[in-house]
Amino acid sequence: MRSRSLSRSIRRTFFSASLATLALVGGAALAPADAVAAGRLQPDLVVDLMVTDVLNPAEGETFNAEIDIRNNGTGESSPISVTVSVPSGLETTTPYATDAGWACTVASTTSYTCSYPELTAGGRASRLHVPFVVAGATPGSTVPITTTIAPARRESNTDNNTGSVTVAISGTCVIRGTVWHDLDRDGQREEGEPAIADGPDGVLNVRLWARQGQAIGGGSTTVNPDGTWSITARTELLYEVRVEASSAYARTxxxxxxxxxxxxxxxxxxxxxxxxxxxxxxxxxxxxxYVVDAGLVTQS
Ligand SMILES: [Ca+2]
Ligand SMILES: [Ca+2]
Ligand SMILES: [Ca+2]
Structure with a gap:
């Protein structure tokens, strides 16, 4: 009896001593809940960003999905395994061997599997680039690509282990117009108002300008003697028509x-x-x- 009582007493003393030691080491007293959370270090892998390097790839072209993965948790993850889907209309090709730390294989006709070493808490993986070839996608359609991270051991949240991006498949359109001389400056082309022809004293060129850096498209042409022009261009992007002409003219x-x-x-x-x-x-x-006309007036 006595020994048991003694033992309990010793244990109690020992326990309070450890708490005191913890408090001293931490520099401040830890509340019990904090002590528990700090003791269970959990990784939380996240698909942080997913984009494509081309906004509007066309049939037969290769483009890349670019994927950032990070560990938003409090603990180190296990080695990472990622599946990147290959939807209908796209095909796999040889994966890159140039993304530091990443190793990818073609898992099937519908996916790549990529692996990466453990990520420490707060750590970011180097950017993963996965190539796709457009094969049989409908021009003008959008195709989704999805990245899924296999849950890490002890992962605290798996709802954020998926990310996706859609890529628009380029087709073709016709953009055309007429450049004319708006003699009466009313903004309308009437009978008798002439075309402005190609040349240094007339229209130098007509150009499609695209602001979006990751879009592929554009084109330029000169006007016909009757002031008309036409460009067949790539689609699924934003264009502005720009007309360059002699400084003898201004815009109506x-x-x-x-x-x-x-x-x-x-x-x-x-x-x-x-x-x-x-x-x-x-x-x-x-x-x-798209019909985009340009009326020019004599520069006054
Ligand atoms: Ca997660
Ligand atoms: Ca007019
Ligand atoms: Ca108009």
């Missing part, structure tokens, strides 16, 4: 009256040494036909 008033016979140039970027005017930005989609 835009969007005045009947759209079939008005001028669609809403911006003047430059007057010297050449005139540079532009349409509003518009979304070009597969199969579309």
């Amino acid at each position: 008033v835009a969007d005045m009256g009947d759209d079939a016979t008005d001028s669609d140039m809403v911006t003047s970027y430059q007057f010297e040494p050449t005139l540079l005017v532009a349409s509003a930005e518009f979304s070009a989609v597969h199969g579309g036909e």
Whole structure:
């Protein structure tokens, strides 16, 4: 009896001594709940970002999905295994061996599997690049690509282990217009108002300008003797039509009256040494036909 009583007493003393030691080491007293959380260090792997390096790839072209993975948890993860889906319309190709730490294999016709070493708490994996070939996707459609991280051992949250991005498949459209001389400056093309022809004293060029750096597209042309022009262009991006002409001209008033016979140039970027005017930005989609006319007046 006595020995047991003694033993309990010793244990109690020992326990309070350890708590005191903990408090001293930590520099502040730890509340019991904090002590428990600190003792269970859990990883939380997250698909932090998923993008493609090309916004609008076309049939037969190769583009990359770019994927950032990090550990938002409090503990180190186990080695990481990631599945990247290959949807219908896209095909796998040889994975890269250049992403530090990553090793990818073609798991099947519908997925890649990629592995990476353990990530410490707060750690980020080097960016993963996964190549895709457009094969049989419908022009103008959007195709989703999904990344799924296999749950790490003791992972605290697996709801954020998936990320996805959609890529738009480029098609073709026709963009065309007429450049004319708006003699009476009313913004409408009437009978007798002439075309402005190609050349240093007329129209230097017509160009499709794309603001989105990761979009592929554009094109340029000169006008025909009757002032008309036409460009067949890639789609699933935003374009602006820019007309460069002699500085003898300026832009007439835009969007005045009947759209079939008005001028669609809403911006003047430059007057010297050449005139540079532009349409509003518009979304070009597969199969579309866009008429963008330019009325110019004599520079006064
Ligand atoms: Ca997670
Ligand atoms: Ca007119
Ligand atoms: Ca218009």
